[in-house]
Amino acid sequence: MLSKLLSITAVIGLTVTATIAQDTAPYFPNNWTWKNASIYPPLFDSTGAWAKAPTNTSLVQEWMKLVNWTGVPNATINKLDANGNLIDPYANAANPYCDWSFDGVCTRPADVVNCPQKGVWGLTFDDGPTAAGAALYDYLASIKQKASLFYIGLMVAQYPQNAKRACDDGHHISIHTWSHQVLTTLTNIEIVAELKYTEMIIKEVCGVTPRYFRPPTGDIDDRVRYIAAQLGYTPIMWDLDTNDWTNGEPGGVTAAQEDANFTIWTSAAQLANDTHGHITLQHELTNFTVNEAIKNIPILKKVYNVMPVASCIGETHPYLENIVYPVIQPNGSVAVPANATNSTTSSIPPVAPTTANVGSASAAVAAESIVPTASSAAYSVGSSADRSVVVSAALGVVVGVIALLANTL
Numbered sequence: 001m002l003s004k005l006l007s008i009t010a011v012i013g014l015t016v017t018a019t020i021a022q023d024t025a026p027y028f029p030n031n032w033t034w035k036n037a038s039i040y041p042p043l044f045d046s047t048g049a050w051a052k053a054p055t056n057t058s059l060v061q062e063w064m065k066l067v068n069w070t071g072v073p074n075a076t077i078n079k080l081d082a083n084g085n086l087i088d089p090y091a092n093a094a095n096p097y098c099d100w101s102f103d104g105v106c107t108r109p110a111d112v113v114n115c116p117q118k119g120v121w122g123l124t125f126d127d128g129p130t131a132a133g134a135a136l137y138d139y140l141a142s143i144k145q146k147a148s149l150f151y152i153g154l155m156v157a158q159y160p161q162n163a164k165r166a167c168d169d170g171h172h173i174s175i176h177t178w179s180h181q182v183l184t185t186l187t188n189i190e191i192v193a194e195l196k197y198t199e200m201i202i203k204e205v206c207g208v209t210p211r212y213f214r215p216p217t218g219d220i221d222d223r224v225r226y227i228a229a230q231l232g233y234t235p236i237m238w239d240l241d242t243n244d245w246t247n248g249e250p251g252g253v254t255a256a257q258e259d260a261n262f263t264i265w266t267s268a269a270q271l272a273n274d275t276h277g278h279i280t281l282q283h284e285l286t287n288f289t290v291n292e293a294i295k296n297i298p299i300l301k302k303v304y305n306v307m308p309v310a311s312c313i314g315e316t317h318p319y320l321e322n323i324v325y326p327v328i329q330p331n332g333s334v335a336v337p338a339n340a341t342n343s344t345t346s347s348i349p350p351v352a353p354t355t356a357n358v359g360s361a362s363a364a365v366a367a368e369s370i371v372p373t374a375s376s377a378a379y380s381v382g383s384s385a386d387r388s389v390v391v392s393a394a395l396g397v398v399v400g401v402i403a404l405l406a407n408t409l
């Protein structure tokens with residue numbers, strides 16, 4: 001069995017290498033009908049490591065034209081040391097381009113860092129779609145819970161069934177780059193390629209164009225912010241970190257520690273002290289991260305109104321397409337606001353014809369239709385190692401018509 005290694009650098013400069021379950025993953029599964037598989041970049045380089053999105057394609061040349069380069073901040077392109085740690089080029093704790101990696105504090109007003117309403121919890125999972133994530137999706141579906149999922153493009157290429165299933169389940173899908181690069185170390189064109197290839201593959205598999213992204217390792221500065229904003233993306237960060245991905249590494253978090261943190265975060269003292277809600281960093285990487293989520297979500301739900309980040313920030317249009325997403329109301333219920341419109345606030349038009357339609361919203365029920373698909377009569381969720389869940393989808397009918405009941409997000 002071949003295991004690929006995913007190197008992740010934490011915000012504070014700790015480097016840990018975590019294995020990611022892609023041993024059984026096929027390269028662009030040939031039972032998934034790709035419209036044009038040849039337009040996607042290779043997933044791995046000659047050493048078997050994840051390959052950066054290429055910059056020498058005509059697609060990237062077109063995408064470069066979407067950005068007004070006159071205004072791009074002239075931030076230093078950062079470097080990694082031999083251990084993969086980000087090197088801070090500035091002395092004396094200077095942080096002229098507001099790089100979150102250097103202090104975990106500096107943000108700009110457009111960055112989403114928490115849920116504004118006290119008592120609200122923005123549930124997020126990074127690095128999918130994965131084989132391990134299928135059990136998480138099953139669990140979330142069983143309790144009618146939606147989350148924000150930050151997808152890696154080359155993982156969507158390997159687990160398109162899982163991605164499609166999550167979209168159909170009504171989760172809020174956002175971009176987490178093509179190959180999980182530390183973005184401040186990339187050139188401008190590399191940043192464009194990493195974001196746009198991911199947007200393209202999510203659009204192909206799910207029919208939606210995300211307007212939000214999360215920088216891998218939380219690494220973002222004003223140059224990355226500017227390029228992302230020009231492409232129409234808003235960054236979603238976090239204010240509470242489970243460190244779940246470090247489990248199994250030297251000094252990594254244990255289940256007891258992660259549980260203890262959830263106990264603190266759900267304590268009366270925490271709630272009494274809070275002036276806003278929270279966004280946590282969690283992952284669908286491994287059975288550990290998934291099992292910890294499944295264990296702790298019921299505890300969270302006893303004291304927080306748990307929802308995707310789009311809902312907690314009042315974002316009715318997390319995609320370019322005409323899909324109206326339910327958001328939290330002043331009275332705490334979650335519903336499509338009566339005044340929701342189909343217009344988007346993005347500065348760029350959809351890159352491809354819209355294939356998704358908005359659902360009708362009644363007083364209590366918001367329905368979303370995500371792309372009728374004729375791809376297959378049944379598709380399996382999970383890799384060949386995880387075939388337990390099969391979702392049936394009748395040919396020619398609208399799949400992914402989901403009912404998002406008020407208060408059940």
Ligand SMILES: *[C@@H]1O[C@H](CO)[C@@H](O)[C@H](O)[C@H]1NC(C)=O
Nearest residue numbers: 035036037038039040058059
């Ligand atoms: C697939 O993409 C390639 C590269 O962009 C293009 O040359 C080719 O015409 C496309 N094929 C189809 C069927 O769209």
Ligand SMILES: *[C@@H]1O[C@H](CO)[C@@H](O)[C@H](O)[C@H]1NC(C)=O
Nearest residue numbers: 042053054055056057058059
């Ligand atoms: C882009 O660069 C890669 C790596 O150098 C090369 O393999 C590929 O053929 C190039 N593609 C184009 C379209 O020039």
Ligand SMILES: *[C@@H]1O[C@H](CO)[C@@H](O)[C@H](O)[C@H]1NC(C)=O
Nearest residue numbers: 066067068069070071072073
């Ligand atoms: C590009 O940005 C500059 C300022 O950074 C502005 O002066 C210029 O009008 C912009 N160009 C376009 C085409 O929007």
Ligand SMILES: *[C@@H]1O[C@H](CO)[C@@H](O)[C@H](O)[C@H]1NC(C)=O
Nearest residue numbers: 070071072073074075076077
């Ligand atoms: C950007 O920074 C580089 C090196 O720090 C410098 O050489 C260059 O002149 C700067 N460009 C602008 C437009 O300020």
Ligand SMILES: *[C@@H]1O[C@H](CO)[C@@H](O)[C@H](O)[C@H]1NC(C)=O
Nearest residue numbers: 242243253256257258260261
């Ligand atoms: C919370 O998790 C951190 C690691 O993220 C750990 O260092 C800390 O000990 C945990 N807190 C408790 C009370 O166990």
Ligand SMILES: *[C@@H]1O[C@H](CO)[C@@H](O)[C@H](O)[C@H]1NC(C)=O
Nearest residue numbers: 267268269270271272273274
């Ligand atoms: C309440 O918040 C203040 C300021 O953020 C902090 O200093 C204090 O430790 C917090 N108390 C509790 C019980 O969390």
Ligand SMILES: *[C@@H]1O[C@H](CO)[C@@H](O)[C@H](O)[C@H]1NC(C)=O
Nearest residue numbers: 021132135286287288385386
């Ligand atoms: C993870 O969980 C799945 C489903 O329970 C199981 O089939 C698989 O063997 C587990 N993987 C590991 C590495 O424990």
Ligand SMILES: *[C@@H]1O[C@H](CO)[C@@H](O)[C@H](O)[C@H]1NC(C)=O
Nearest residue numbers: 329330331332333335337363
């Ligand atoms: C909360 O407000 C929404 C409209 O904003 C309304 O539809 C819903 O019935 C209200 N729920 C409660 C429990 O008052």
Ligand SMILES: *[C@@H]1O[C@H](CO)[C@@H](O)[C@H](O)[C@H]1NC(C)=O
Nearest residue numbers: 314316330337338339340341
């Ligand atoms: C809808 O109404 C809410 C307050 O009820 C307001 O905050 C929001 O901006 C309105 N949205 C639109 C698109 O008018």
Ligand SMILES: *[C@@H]1O[C@H](CO)[C@@H](O)[C@H](O)[C@H]1NC(C)=O
Nearest residue numbers: 322339340341342343357358
């Ligand atoms: C949104 O667009 C759909 C058609 O795409 C239309 O049926 C619906 O009435 C629109 N909703 C609003 C609130 O404008």
Ligand SMILES: *[C@@H]1O[C@H](CO)[C@@H](O)[C@H](O)[C@H]1NC(C)=O
Nearest residue numbers: 029031378379380382383384
């Ligand atoms: C498609 O391939 C995946 C991965 O090999 C497999 O799990 C799934 O069962 C296949 N689906 C169908 C419908 O053959």
Ligand SMILES: [Zn+2]
Nearest residue numbers: 126127216217
């Ligand atoms: Zn990540």
